[in-house]
Amino acid sequence: MTHLRRLLAEWAPALAILVVGLVGWEIAVNVLGIQKFLLPKPSEIVSAFWDERSVLWPAGWYTFTEAFWGFVVGASLGIAAALVLARFRPLGSALMPYFIAASAIPIIAFAPIANAWFGIEKNSKIFIAALLCFFPVLVNTLRGLTSVKPQQVELMRSYAAGNPAVFRRVRIPTSLPYLFTSLKVASVLAMIGAIVGEYFGGSQEQLGIQIKNSAALFQFETAWAAILVACILGIGFYIVVSLAEVVTMRRYPSAGRSRR
Amino acid sequence: MTGAAAVSIRNVSKTFGKGGTKALQNIELDFQPGEFVSLIGPSGCGKSTLLRVIGDLIDPSEGEAIIGGKTAHQARLDRDYGMVFQEATLMDWRTVERNVSLPLEMMGWDRSTRRERVRELLELVELTGFEDHHPWQLSGGMQQRVAIARALTFNPSLILMDEPFGALDEMTRDRLNLELLRIWEATGATVVFVTHSIAEAVFLSSRVVVMSARPGRVQKLVEVDLAYPRTNDTREEARFFELATEVRELLRESHDAREEA
């Protein structure tokens, strides 16, 4: 029972802010006379959400699958590349600065070209999302795999452990916190990538297009309701990754210490 | 030079958390001004805790520490003491000079006065010429000397040291022991020194407080009647060996008592 009590105490301030925020928003729009297209009332957004749910929710889910597959592809390739580069250290340390620089490139600028390559259906958005996820995951996982204390490697060597064993028992557990940080970042980036990709060309079944079209038709409550759907899905994705982190880290409790 | 402070510890007890571990029990101690006292005892006997009670970094559950007639709290606010930890706790981003001048910066001393004082202190610990080095460029022993210089900036009447030489090799340790005695004589402050090393405690102090296992009590005070100034030869005197043996046997008693409990 105390576990639940502690959980509630932890979240109480956030819940309070939520309630105050929503009520304040509702009142402020009325009192300040804020125009509809800037910021409708929460009640209007919710009712639009409910009315249009048969369109918005499938669109949201479609966009989410684009983000999700992009995440899966990008993150897997990133992890694989990190493992390879950690194995061949000289190559890894030589290329690291360039991967870091590559993650500084605004990849979304590439979205129209991706559309030209893969058409306006799912694949171009998956490509963009994957590209966005690849670099942060690669850079952070590689950093984690190589941030091992020299003494730990020496200890393994004293057990005549070969490289695969060192990887399994030392490098991979050490890299987990870094990996999960980058996965959380990537989950948010994937959704952004998918929606921006849709902006440059997409079909009705995609959430980004729904937002664009409703705004163009002056149906701002619907546009905001679509934004709400994007937020819910984005937060949901982040929470799922966080839960995966909690579950995995339970197996490696000490790996959670000392990291930047 | 401010006078050395007497330290009185009146019936100090400390329990951590509600119904948690009892670290200290009814400690009563009096240190004379200018004394060099060591606290030694088995692990977990609360010697570091006692040191922090003196420094007003931990509040005792019962009792109090009086330093030079003031409460420990007032002594801390008046910056009457300097503290040295086992890890040198130097700020990596500051040079040696700026590390030593840290307390003076906080007191608002102006730059030239600070620099003068730092120069004096670095001379005292024999680190002249290293002002612009960074901590990671120095050996462990040198880092500790910087920490000692920093602790002396206010001419404190009391110096608290928590196993400052614990992480160093034996030769460096012996050398720093000699240096510490020299510095102590130069400043005349009272020193309370926590250590694990019997040889170090006997070599440095005029009295050794042997503490018992948790909950920490004063098991016995051993008077060290070796003459000052002490040298490396002191370590080879018969009396040194006797005193060290006495301390060792006291520790063994309390250790065995704990094992049986």
Add this chain to the structure above:
Amino acid sequence: MAVNVLKRVGIGTAVLVGLCAFYVGYRQLYLATGWTRPFVVDAYSMPPLQSIVSRLWQPAATEQPVLVQVLLEKAAFTAKEAAAGFAIGAVFGIAIGVVFHFSNVLRRGFLPYAVGSQTVPILAIAPMVVIWLGGRGLPVWIPVAVISAFLTFFPVAINTLRGLDSADPRKLELMRSYAASEFGTLWRVKFPCALPYLFSAFKVAATASVVGAIIGELPSSIQDGIGGAILNFAQYYSLDPSALWATNIVAATLGILFYCIVAIVERLVVHRAPENVA
């Protein structure tokens, strides 16, 4: 030292050459064998490298200066927005980090919303910000800077918090023994301890500020920046693919430039022991 620099330049050149070779090779593969995975390679989807480069020196559009000049001007415009966004976001982020560090209640209350705020598709919010701020007679790059700040404040806030929390308890004890004030401890110990974390965040924020600026320009059809150029050339892609590729190269350079500036400042400001890694 000089050897190091030469090595860096050497590897960098090798990487650049490698990328070009990859690009050209991929095209050649198609031309030679007709291999079309995962997409069709032609003059439209992957223009020849020479035509991209030469396009830079052709006029951007009829009766306009050469493309490279136009693109650099637009890049400068976007850079201004991104720099302002970075500054605003950094100040705001640090302030939030400090507040969350000192107040557990405020942290518990607002941190989830700070995290959640990053899931709001700013592309959708951008036009509203532009109209709201632009309508007050502010020049158009300011709302874009605000959008850019929206993407930069979060990593800075999170890392400021992490950095301040990471201060060694021994050092804090030392400061207590000096009867230091809360502010004194913050300024002399916690903040310097947080600096490496802060610069980590600044490097991420540098990129985010450029991305935010570009995204901010898109829906509002602001012509003066790189975002506008992307939109423009995307529309005409089937007629003039090289222009969009050229624009991408300029945008990439802008992002990398921002990153490098932060990295250089970090080198100058942060003095730490070299990391002990295996």
